[in-house]
Amino acid sequence: MKIRVLGCGGSIGIPGEGTTSFLLDDDILIDAGTGVCNLTMAELEKIEHVFITHTHLDHICALPFLVDTVGVFRPRPLTVYASSASIQAFKNHIFNNFIWPDFTRIPAPDKGVMRYQEIHTEQSVTVGDRTVLPVEVEHTVHAFGFVADSGGQRWAFSGDTHRTDRFYEILNQMGNVSRLFIEAAFPDKEEWIADLSKHLCPSLLFSELEKLDPLCEVWISHLKPREYNAIREQLVSPAMPSRKVDLLAADMVFHF
Numbered sequence: 001m002k003i004r005v006l007g008c009g010g011s012i013g014i015p016g017e018g019t020t021s022f023l024l025d026d027d028i029l030i031d032a033g034t035g036v037c038n039l040t041m042a043e044l045e046k047i048e049h050v051f052i053t054h055t056h057l058d059h060i061c062a063l064p065f066l067v068d069t070v071g072v073f074r075p076r077p078l079t080v081y082a083s084s085a086s087i088q089a090f091k092n093h094i095f096n097n098f099i100w101p102d103f104t105r106i107p108a109p110d111k112g113v114m115r116y117q118e119i120h121t122e123q124s125v126t127v128g129d130r131t132v133l134p135v136e137v138e139h140t141v142h143a144f145g146f147v148a149d150s151g152g153q154r155w156a157f158s159g160d161t162h163r164t165d166r167f168y169e170i171l172n173q174m175g176n177v178s179r180l181f182i183e184a185a186f187p188d189k190e191e192w193i194a195d196l197s198k199h200l201c202p203s204l205l206f207s208e209l210e211k212l213d214p215l216c217e218v219w220i221s222h223l224k225p226r227e228y229n230a231i232r233e234q235l236v237s238p239a240m241p242s243r244k245v246d247l248l249a250a251d252m253v254f255h256f
Ligand SMILES: [Zn+2]
Pocket: 054, 056, 139, 160
């Protein structure tokens, strides 16, 4: 299994780095932020499955363009895997024929180029030889983190999250989770905004990581561009307790 970072920025991201999206092998997207816009047409055409953590715009804004761009040239409908709450939000607020067409009914009502697949917390989904497990995390809207594997080492992605317990419990129980991608959206001086918007800042992140098996590598995403340097300095500060973390960047590739 291969994970390619397409985008990992918060807000608009720093130049050259779009918002959250990861390509799992060639055919599965995990979130569909502006990082998707870095893909070529041939790469876009290979995507058949999109797993959505939550419906905030920085995680979904390239999905309407992806569906439209490949459109009827796709041999099978694009499957969008999301919670019931997220699917309802897509239907009501995005693919509602006002903001964007309802591609589940295009080119014909019974033959859309996109379909929804509801997923449930702690019920894994198998796609070919890959398994994706959604786990609820704490955010301002319904949100999942995901754990993916193809029989070897596992990859985990928290999505956007605040303090949470069950996600770490599951990672520790499953074992074999070699890398966790997790967010740090705000610097410590804006911890109150992190609490309000249910994100993490470095000090909150490090206290959360005390719940995680120390052998798991930790990679950080979603730094707000205006505060990028301040957040980065706090993440790598020797004053930070516990563990070393690394920053994600667009185009990094990880093999599992
Ligand atoms: Zn969010």
